[in-house]
Amino acid sequence: xxxxxxxxxxxxxxxxxxxxxxxxxxxxxxxxxxxxxxxxxxxxxxxxxxxxxxxxxxxxxxxxxxxxxxxxxxxxxxxxxxxxxxxxxxxxxxxxxxxxxxxxxxxxxxxxxxxxxxxxxxxxxxxxxxxxxxxxxxxxxxxxxxxxxxxxxxxxxxxxxxxxxxxxxxxxxxxxxxxxxxxxxxxxxxxxxxxxxxxxxxxxxxxxxxxxxxxxxxxxxxxxxxxxxxxxxxxxxxxxxxxxxxxxxxxxxxxxxxxxxxxxxxxxxxxxxxxxxxxxxxxxxxxxxxxxxxxxxxxxxxxxxxxxxxxxxxxxx
Amino acid sequence: xxxxxxxxxxxxxxxxxxxxxxxxxxxxxxxxxxxxxxxxxxxxxxxxxxxxxxxxxxxxxxxxxxxxxxxxxxxxxxxxxxxxxxxxxxxxxxxxxxxxxxxxxxxxxxxxxxxxxxxxxxxxxxxxxxxxxxxxxxxxxxxxxxxxxxxxxxxxxxxxxxxxxxxxxxxxxxxxxxxxxxxxxxxxxxxxxxxxxxxxxxxxxxxxxxxxxxxxxxxxxxxxxxxxxxxxxxxxxxxxxxxxxxxxxxxxxxxxxxxxxxxxxxxxxxxxxxxxxxxxxxxxxxx
Numbered sequence: 343x344x345x346x347x348x349x350x351x352x353x354x355x356x357x358x359x360x361x362x363x364x365x366x367x368x369x370x371x372x373x374x375x376x377x378x379x380x381x382x383x384x385x386x387x388x389x390x391x392x393x394x395x396x397x398x399x400x401x402x403x404x405x406x407x408x409x410x411x412x413x414x415x416x417x418x419x420x421x422x423x424x425x426x427x428x429x430x431x432x433x434x435x436x437x438x439x440x441x442x443x444x445x446x447x448x449x450x451x452x453x454x455x456x457x458x459x460x461x462x463x464x465x466x467x468x469x470x471x472x473x474x475x476x477x478x479x480x481x482x483x484x485x486x487x488x489x490x491x492x493x494x495x496x497x498x499x500x501x502x503x504x505x506x507x508x509x510x511x512x513x514x515x516x517x518x519x520x521x522x523x524x525x526x527x528x529x530x531x532x533x534x535x536x537x538x539x540x541x542x543x544x545x546x547x548x549x550x551x552x553x554x555x556x557x558x559x560x561x562x563x564x565x566x567x568x569x570x571x572x573x574x575x576x577x578x579x580x581x582x583x584x585x586x587x588x589x590x591x592x593x594x595x596x597x598x599x600x601x602x603x604x605x606x607x608x609x610x611x612x613x614x615x616x617x618x619x620x621x622x623x624x625x626x627x628x629x630x631x632x633x634x635x636x637x638x639x640x641x642x643x644x645x646x647x648x649x650x651x652x653x654x655x656x657x658x659x
Numbered sequence: 660x661x662x663x664x665x666x667x668x669x670x671x672x673x674x675x676x677x678x679x680x681x682x683x684x685x686x687x688x689x690x691x692x693x694x695x696x697x698x699x700x701x702x703x704x705x706x707x708x709x710x711x712x713x714x715x716x717x718x719x720x721x722x723x724x725x726x727x728x729x730x731x732x733x734x735x736x737x738x739x740x741x742x743x744x745x746x747x748x749x750x751x752x753x754x755x756x757x758x759x760x761x762x763x764x765x766x767x768x769x770x771x772x773x774x775x776x777x778x779x780x781x782x783x784x785x786x787x788x789x790x791x792x793x794x795x796x797x798x799x800x801x802x803x804x805x806x807x808x809x810x811x812x813x814x815x816x817x818x819x820x821x822x823x824x825x826x827x828x829x830x831x832x833x834x835x836x837x838x839x840x841x842x843x844x845x846x847x848x849x850x851x852x853x854x855x856x857x858x859x860x861x862x863x864x865x866x867x868x869x870x871x872x873x874x875x876x877x878x879x880x881x882x883x884x885x886x887x888x889x890x891x892x893x894x895x896x897x898x899x900x901x902x903x904x905x906x907x908x909x910x911x912x913x914x915x916x917x918x919x920x921x922x923x924x925x926x927x928x929x930x931x932x933x934x935x936x937x938x939x940x941x942x943x944x945x946x
Contacts, residue, residue, distance in 0.1 A: 506889030
């Protein structure tokens with residue numbers, strides 16, 4: 343069982359109580375099965391109520407859950423014959439970005455994902471999923487390769503942002519992100535981008551110029567993390583919870599604003615509760631998106647992407 | 660003795676009081692923030708706002724740039740009527756926009772239009788850091804995109820002068836998406852074989868540096884301009900070390916391969932004219 347989050351506590355307490363009663367029933371003569379059934383009903387209702395009405399900050403917590411599935415886990419579930427391809431051919435290989443070729447339901451595709459670690463050791467190796475320029479350049483190299491071989495591209499976004507380090511600046515973090523935005527605009531194959539966890543700043547967008555831009559139900563996407571925004575705008579990072587609400591960063595909000603094309607549902611309580619089932623939800627979505635753009639010629643795909651981003655912005659004339 | 664007496668008196672006149680240090684004497688006199696020289700403002704305008712003593716490049720308003728770049732009476736602005744909304748209902752955002760608009764005479768943090776430089780027609784976007792630190796929200800993104808599209812339609816070169824702290828936080832995801840919007844428009848301009856020169860001025864950071872500003876066919880910057888992705892303080896906290904003083908300057912970026920040239924403001928017009936002409940000639944050769 344994964345660690346409970348604050349907003350889940352009533353559910354956890356009730357579940358513990360049911361377990362306790364069940365254990366008691368099995369070791370004593372008293373029959374409490376009626377009561378247990380009652381409590382189970384209550385648990386079901388409570389789950390629906392709590393998980394069905396998650397606040398933005400609850401979703402941020404779920405998106406950051408240490409057990410939340412990462413890119414490689416989904417890749418493993420969703421694709422066959424995955425072969426990872428490394429390096430940007432310029433400087434190095436960034437472990438915060440994974441990429442390669444695989445089959446999706448018998449169609450060759452290119453997959454690119456931002457990769458967090460599941461424990462401290464892996465997180466150090468993966469730089470907590472915060473790419474350096476070579477990560478973005480590797481992603482672009484693989485996208486160009488996909489274009490050459492007419493493969494659709496699937497990008498999994500999961501980052502707190504591009505790494506704000508000294509070496510990243512020296513190697514042109516800005517240019518690496520900017521180049522991806524422009525070059526992705528011109529890709530003549532379908533591009534599907536899915537935010538699977540966190541999606542902050544240009545560091546997320548750098549693999550997000552897509553024909554379909556999707557989000558998992560409990561992921562978030564914004565110009566900056568709620569903590570960052572709170573510290574800049576309100577000079578207090580501890581107001582992140584309020585900022586998460588004010589900034590409209592959740593999938594339902596972004597769908598409403600017309601920023602994303604669709605929300606991919608999550609299993610009740612969050613993706614980390616059932617990787618297999620969650621992967622099925624993703625599979626259906628990817629299948630639908632690929633179907634939608636199948637047979638569309640390169641120029642139409644570029645035009646489609648142009649129209650999609652051209653219309654974004656709120657202003658008056 | 661007598662000489663000392665006069666020197667002292669002179670100092671007493673030229674050094675402004677402590678609380679007026681930064682902006683006094685606004686109007687008649689300007690103090691160079693670098694060498695502390697007091698300069699007659701009208702002299703400063705003659706030098707395109709470059710300190711005659713130490714070459715410090717003062718911040719410029721968008722209209723001041725128009726003045727010192729374009730052939731006389733050739734610049735025509737566009738989309739001055741677009742107005743920012745407050746899509747996320749951030750408290751006091753609308754008021755801040757209104758007050759900066761009044762202060763700068765601009766509708767937003769960028770001035771766009773068409774004009775002639777050295778006889779060549781160009782599309783241009785000039786950001787103004789006096790308006791919300793030049794940050795990019797929906798209107799800035801829209802104005803730049805329209806300027807790019809206009810240049811594409813007219814098949815003319817495009818110049819963007821960046822001066823921006825990055826994305827406009829108060830517009831949340833919408834400001835992030837302006838990076839995408841300007842990029843898809845630039846791709847079309849580029850695919851037509853048209854020239855885009857990016858000129859980075861103080862400061863070019865965050866989402867602006869990580870989108871259009873970094874992808875010119877030619878990237879140039881003014882001396883000492885601050886150019887970078889993340890803020891110095893954020894980086895220092897991340898890497899837990901003090902960064903060198905020249906970190907993220909134009910000169911640093913030139914050394915690290917991110918710029919084609921660092922160009923003094925006094926030579927900017929000539930340099931741009933030369934680059935544009937070289938591209939016009941090439942186009943004619945192909946015809």
